[in-house]
Amino acid sequence: MKLDTSGFETTMPMIGFGSNNDMLDGFCSVPSFDLPRTTDFDGFQKEAVQMVKPAKGTTTLAFIFKEGVMVAADSRASMGGYISSQSVKKIIEINPYMLGTMAGGAADCQFWHRNLGIKCRLHQLANKRRISVSGASKLLANMLYSYRGMGLSVGTMIAGWDETGPGLYYVDNEGGRLKGDRFSVGSGSPYAYGVLDSGYKFDMSVEEALELARRSIYHATFRDGASGGVASVYHVGPNGWKKLSGDDVGELHYHYYPVAPATAEHVMEEAAE
Amino acid sequence: MSIFEYNGSAVVAMVGKNCFAIASDRRLGVQLQTIATDFKRISKIHDHLFIGLSGLATDVQTLYQRLVFRHKLYQLREERDMKPETFASLVSAILYEKRFGPYLCQPVIAGLGDDNKPFICTMDSIGAKELAKDFVVSGTASESLYGACEAMFKPDMEAEELFETISQALLSSVDRDCLSGWGGHVYVVTPNEIKERILKGRMD
Numbered sequence: 001m002k003l004d005t006s007g008f009e010t011t012m013p014m015i016g017f018g019s020n021n022d023m024l025d026g027f028c029s030v031p032s033f034d035l036p037r038t039t040d041f042d043g044f045q046k047e048a049v050q051m052v053k054p055a056k057g058t059t060t061l062a063f064i065f066k067e068g069v070m071v072a073a074d075s076r077a078s079m080g081g082y083i084s085s086q087s088v089k090k091i092i093e094i095n096p097y098m099l100g101t102m103a104g105g106a107a108d109c110q111f112w113h114r115n116l117g118i119k120c121r122l123h124q125l126a127n128k129r130r131i132s133v134s135g136a137s138k139l140l141a142n143m144l145y146s147y148r149g150m151g152l153s154v155g156t157m158i159a160g161w162d163e164t165g166p167g168l169y170y171v172d173n174e175g176g177r178l179k180g181d182r183f184s185v186g187s188g189s190p191y192a193y194g195v196l197d198s199g200y201k202f203d204m205s206v207e208e209a210l211e212l213a214r215r216s217i218y219h220a221t222f223r224d225g226a227s228g229g230v231a232s233v234y235h236v237g238p239n240g241w242k243k244l245s246g247d248d249v250g251e252l253h254y255h256y257y258p259v260a261p262a263t264a265e266h267v268m269e270e271a272a273e
Numbered sequence: 274m275s276i277f278e279y280n281g282s283a284v285v286a287m288v289g290k291n292c293f294a295i296a297s298d299r300r301l302g303v304q305l306q307t308i309a310t311d312f313k314r315i316s317k318i319h320d321h322l323f324i325g326l327s328g329l330a331t332d333v334q335t336l337y338q339r340l341v342f343r344h345k346l347y348q349l350r351e352e353r354d355m356k357p358e359t360f361a362s363l364v365s366a367i368l369y370e371k372r373f374g375p376y377l378c379q380p381v382i383a384g385l386g387d388d389n390k391p392f393i394c395t396m397d398s399i400g401a402k403e404l405a406k407d408f409v410v411s412g413t414a415s416e417s418l419y420g421a422c423e424a425m426f427k428p429d430m431e432a433e434e435l436f437e438t439i440s441q442a443l444l445s446s447v448d449r450d451c452l453s454g455w456g457g458h459v460y461v462v463t464p465n466e467i468k469e470r471i472l473k474g475r476m477d
Contacts, residue, residue: 057305057451076451076477081278081413083449187305221477225281225305225451228477250475259473 031115045151057226059188060090060101061196061216062157062168064181065204069159069166069236071099072213074188074221074249075229077106086229095120097240098136098160103185104153104173112154116140133160133167137177145175155185161236188220188227195219206235210244218256221249274304276377277398281452282327283414284314285422285443286383286393288407289435292463293391295323295383296443298414299471300455301330310455310476318344319354320467321385323460324364327412328378328398336376340364357384357392361402368400375399379411389464414453417446436461436470444474 038044060073073090076083090102092113098120102109119139123131131139137158144154154173161167170178170185182200184192195216204212210233217231232246281302286295301312315325316337324340326333343363347355355363361382368376375398383393395409396402403409407426410418421442430438440459447454457472 074477078451080274081281081450081452083451086448223307225302225307228451228475249477253476254473 045149056104056153056155056186057224058090058103058186059184059192059217059220059224059227060103060157060186061182061184061189061192061213062101062159063183063196063200063209063213064166064168065200065202065209067204067206067209067235067237068161069099069168070209070213070233071101071157071159071236071241072217072231072233073101074217074227074231076221076227078226083228088229089232091232091234093241094136094158094160097130097162097236098133098158099234099236099241100159101157101185103155108152108154108173109156112140112143112152113156115143116158130162132162132164133158133169134162134164134179136160137167137169137171141171141175141177144171144173148173148175157183157185159236161238161240166236184216184220186220186227188217188224191220191223192216206244210235214245214247214252215256218249218252222253277328277379278413278452279304280328280330281450282314282330282333282412283410283418283443283447283450283453284325284327284379284381284412285408285410285418285439285446286325286381286395287422287426287430287435287439287442288391288393288405288428290429290431291385291389291391292432292435292461293383293385293393294432294435294439294459294461295325295381296439296457296459296472297325297327298412298443298447298453298455298474299458300453302452305451307455313458315458315460316341317460317467318360318384319348321462321464322355322357322360323383323462324360325381325383325411326378327381328376332376332378336367336378336380339367343367357382357386360384361392361394361396365396365400365402368396368398372399381409381411383462385462385464412453414446414450417449418442421446432461432463432468436468440470440472444472448475 057078062071075088077085077088092100094100094117100113120131152173158169170183199212213233221227230246233244234241235244283298297314301309381395386392393409394404408422425438425442443457456474459470461468
């Protein structure tokens, strides 16, 4: 049983390409997937959603400043209480001048970001110029909206540099799309916002912004159980993105808060207990 | 997440040659949020008897206070310290008293008995005793701890080697658990001294 997607055709201009062109097959319209054969479709859907749900355990953030966009994320994947990996790549390179962050289902984020990359490239070939960040995020938001309620779990930020300057959009699986200067997504986001909001200035240098992003991710990994591993920070400038640092947060803690050796008075106190 | 995973914990005890070691993590959390990184889970009952409690933090503290009270009464009446085996039976009885509204914690008891023979045991939340000759574990990281201890344990280790082994087992297990870690607390007890050490671990 195939879902009828004729209502979701995008109106992307495809001048010059014949309709029987194999290369474009499947990419002109929203990809369609087979539906499962089951007697209880709604119940099956609900179970599928629950299976993917625990995975928004993460911390990602992005902010616009004078020199471009700073994007940072942790690298932990958790399944309930179990840490399944400490080395997940949560910053996805859509193309050399655009980045996407991953929060939610890993498979969902990876697939849809790659799909977005394909669509961006096709736009570039069809229109002889790069797609804007606004356009790219709109493409993604529309694709996700057409799958609304089907259990996708995607909480992503699209960051890039186009003709109008730096751009940052938040897109999620409900089909929501927000333009903004500062976003943080995931279970660790409240902690990251605390540090990010208090240290943010538009006129920061790249080094200051790097330190702010790194510190925000570090604080989120300290307080949130579902965030941890490595804090990666990327910078998107006029010439594209560049990875600036990837520090293990275990070592970052002792870098920010070195262990002070216990003094003699401390030892006395404990003996008197 | 179940109520046993509300605060997050990891406790392990190991037997050595005429000594024992008991270790725990230091995190106190409310589900995924970390509240404190210096929570005491292991407490001394007397110089040769320690109890580590994992599970709901409020029950950890209350149960410990009740057990200290009972042990002090025993000391007044019998004019000596309780043997570890007797203490284990006491804990089991106190937990079963609350069979239909239990304390939501799992104790790990470690002590030196007659002839300085080490004794360890663990219990579930309603008092089922489980004695072991090598190691016992409890808490949210217990499955990882079982694996780590099984791989690293050797019988008849001396105090220093036992400390290294239990520390490595604890740190590597809590690094696979979101809800426990943020440092470690290890006690190594021999007939003549108690050595307490704090471990530097990953704070994420």
